[in-house]
Amino acid sequence: MGYSFIAGTTDGPGVLSFTQGDVEGSLFWDLVRNAIKEPSKEEIDCHAPKPILLPTGEISVPWKWQPTIVDVQLLRIGQVVIAAVPGEFSTMAGRRLRNAIKETLVENGMSGDTKVTISGLANTYSDYIVTYEEYQVQRYEGASTIYGPHTLQAYIHKFRELAKKIALGTSQGEEVGEAPVTTNYTGFLPDSRTDTGNKYGKVIVQPDPKYRRGATVEAVFACGNPRGSASQMRGQSYMYVEMKMEDGVYKQVFSDADWSTKFEWKRKEISLLGSYGEATLSWNVPLNVGLGTYRLKHYGYYKNIRGKLTSYEQETEEFEIVLENYRRS
Incomplete structure (x- = not known):
């Protein structure tokens, strides 16, 4: 730098x-x-x-400060080719890379109508990439180009190799070259405390019986610290909104990944033995949501004094989404 x-x-x-x-x-x-x-x-x-x-x-203490091997990736969807780059390209550097990729594609049989686009900060991060001329000036971006003045040319060289394979159809998801080095980093956050208190999953505050579209549904659960079970919950959600179908079976229609929902955990009590927390599950009912019967459902884990994680799940009582203008009491 x-x-x-x-x-x-x-x-x-x-x-x-x-x-x-x-x-x-x-x-x-x-x-x-x-x-x-x-x-x-x-x-x-x-x-x-x-x-x-x-x-x-x-510098490699306590770990390497910069990546020594980075991923470059090229994807084709019909006549669109996407260059996934592991850094921030200056405008001119990006143009030169894009032009080099298209030139190679056309030289190897692809149509001149092929569109090449760049997707930055992909797979990993290796700071900035500028042109040779921009590097000589040493403004912020040039000073942050970590592989020297010929960094762009190195990327162009590797992307030309991939573009040729894409154009000739000789590359189908293959991995080429040495794999990046991965390290198990130590975090600075302390481990989550033991969960104590009420039975986890218990509904402390139930939602109201009826809501209109545009209103906010809320429920409060006794909840283990989500930070203690982050790896167990990977690929899952802490909350779901479920709608009752005609056959009486509930179907998940929203999760905590949706903009209309919010999962908020707060520590309520703390002691030498651990801590107790509660989660507020909120759903801002969309204006186009179907009328009918719904419930909120919560999944989670709690940790005992020996550090063992135990899963739990619980749902609220049913509530209705109706046309009338009901308000929370």
Whole structure:
């Protein structure tokens, strides 16, 4: 990362004496940098004319500060080709990549009407990618281009390889090259406390019997700390809105992934043994929702004093969505 990385952008300037366009550096900040990690001559030569403020590519304590292997990906849907890039391309860098991909596609038999689009920040993040000329100026984006002045050309080279395979039909979801390195990072958040208190899943506040469209349905449940069961709930939802069908069977029609719902957990009590929490389930009834009988359903886990997680589920009493203008009491 170069000096101008700290300078910030035109619409959000940085701090201290740092300014954009710095290709000289500072003896004082070099000494501060060297106390953290002095860059190698190889890295200084590789990144010239960037004055290096942080040699992130050579720091691996406690883990690597920058990815050394990143994913590039090309997808085709009919005449549309999507380049999934693991970083932020400048406007001109993006144009050059897009033009190179299309040129390769056409050279290998695809129609000139093929549309190429770029999807940024895909799969991982490797900061900025600018053109060689933009890199020489060392504004914020150039200073944040972590693989040196030829970064864009490296991406163009790899995407040309993928574009040729796409055009010739020789690539069907294959993985090419060395896989990125993954690390099991240690989090700084402490583990969730033991769940204590009322029986989990118990409905503390039931919804009203009737609501109109546009109203907000609410119910409160005794709820284990959701942070303690995040991995167990992956791919599931903590709340659902269920509608009663003509055969009497309930069908899930909304979940906590919908804009009209909200799942809010709060710790209510805390002690040496653990803590007790409650969750408020809210549903803003859409104006086009069907009239009929509904209920809210909650899924979750609670953790005992030995750290064991136990699942539970519970639903509210039924309530009606009606045409009349009912209000909450």
